[in-house]
Amino acid sequence: AAKAAGKGTVQVYREDLLRQAQERLRLENHLRHAARREELRLEYQPVVDARTGSVAGLEALVRWEHPSWGTVPPGRFIPVAEASGTILVIGEWVLRTACRQAVAFAHDHGVDVAMSVNVSVRQLQADGFVEVVADALATSGLAPSLLTLEVTESLFMAEDPAVGAVLGELGALGVHLSIDDFGTGHSALARLRVLPVSELKIDRSFVRTIGSDGDCGPLVTAILAMARALGLSVVAEGVETAEQLAALRDAGCDRLQGFHLARPMPAEDVARLLAGQPGGDQAWRPPAEGAA
Numbered sequence: 082a083a084k085a086a087g088k089g090t091v092q093v094y095r096e097d098l099l100r101q102a103q104e105r106l107r108l109e110n111h112l113r114h115a116a117r118r119e120e121l122r123l124e125y126q127p128v129v130d131a132r133t134g135s136v137a138g139l140e141a142l143v144r145w146e147h148p149s150w151g152t153v154p155p156g157r158f159i160p161v162a163e164a165s166g167t168i169l170v171i172g173e174w175v176l177r178t179a180c181r182q183a184v185a186f187a188h189d190h191g192v193d194v195a196m197s198v199n200v201s202v203r204q205l206q207a208d209g210f211v212e213v214v215a216d217a218l219a220t221s222g223l224a225p226s227l228l229t230l231e232v233t234e235s236l237f238m239a240e241d242p243a244v245g246a247v248l249g250e251l252g253a254l255g256v257h258l259s260i261d262d263f264g265t266g267h268s269a270l271a272r273l274r275v276l277p278v279s280e281l282k283i284d285r286s287f288v289r290t291i292g293s294d295g296d297c298g299p300l301v302t303a304i305l306a307m308a309r310a311l312g313l314s315v316v317a318e319g320v321e322t323a324e325q326l327a328a329l330r331d332a333g334c335d336r337l338q339g340f341h342l343a344r345p346m347p348a349e350d351v352a353r354l355l356a357g358q359p360g361g362d363q364a365w366r367p368p369a370e371g372a373a
């Protein structure tokens with residue numbers, strides 16, 4: 082009987098795997114056409130200066146509006162796109178669109194707009210990535226110093242000499258490099274000194290644990306101290322409460338990002354936000370503490 086049950090379990094498991102594989106293949110097929118069919122769009126989440134409360138920049142976050150499935154979150158389709166290689170097409174579209182949009186915002190509102198774009202390891206490993214970045218800058222007219230490429234910690238720290246060389250070339254172009262989801266991977270701290278990194282983004286799992294006692298906790302405090310010693314700027318992700326905002330600001334975190342400050346939003350809403358800042362970057366403030 083046990084044997085029969087075991088066999089049944091294997092059977093169910095197989096069917097499950099098969100279903101998953103089919104599902105993945107279906108997603109992959111649709112994804113391949115998504116960029117061409119204009120189903121992709123970008124939202125932009127403001128990154129806020131912790132001291133002044135003004136918008137310090139925007140992070141571009143890709144969205145997929147499937148005609149019948151509705152909005153597919155990036156957490157579901159980016160891994161599939163990475164596995165299939167479609168991320169190269171999607172990533173290039175994201176990069177070029179974000180650069181063009183940053184220039185359009187700057188043109189319309191008379192302010193420099195810093196833009197952050199997430200980049201997958203597959204893009205860094207692909208031939209010609211540095212040329213794609215250089216061309217996105219040249220054709221949009223965005224100054225390299227206004228572009229930040231965000232790379233997740235796990236892949237950034239992978240000791241792949243080819244990736245290291247590409248990061249060096251990107252640094253030489255004058256774009257900024259940021260380590261996303263910092264604290265979740267296994268950092269070789271020595272690499273932080275060697276590679277042209279200028280920013281760390283503290284993963285939101287660390288921000289989530291900040292409570293009402295005004296203390297950032299030992300890990301965030303240590304990351305901030307290390308960043309300061311290395312001359313890196315720090316962004317905290319996932320700031321959801323006024324208490325977290327206050328604790329991070331008081332601990333000297335440079336910039337903040339999270340639902341408490343602003344959610345990712347379409348370009349039209351960013352335009353409204355920037356239009357409300359007549360003095361360049363002075364008028365907009367995050368919600369008053371306690372007003373969340």
Ligand code: C2E
Nearest residue numbers: 142143155156159175199200201319320321338339340345
């Ligand atoms: P990420 O780069 O770490 O982006 C931050 C994610 O946290 C975004 O999710 C954002 O909407 C969400 N977030 C921001 N503030 C808060 C908050 O206060 N609370 C909570 N719970 N979440 C917050 P999103 O847009 O779903 O993106 C998820 C991930 O997908 C991104 O994480 C990034 O790794 C990836 N991704 C998004 N767009 C792209 C892209 O164009 N290219 C690549 N390669 N990856 C992308």
Ligand code: MG
Nearest residue numbers: 140199231261
């Ligand atoms: Mg990011």
Ligand code: MG
Nearest residue numbers: 261262282318
């Ligand atoms: Mg992140």
Ligand code: MG
Nearest residue numbers: 261262284285
């Ligand atoms: Mg993240």
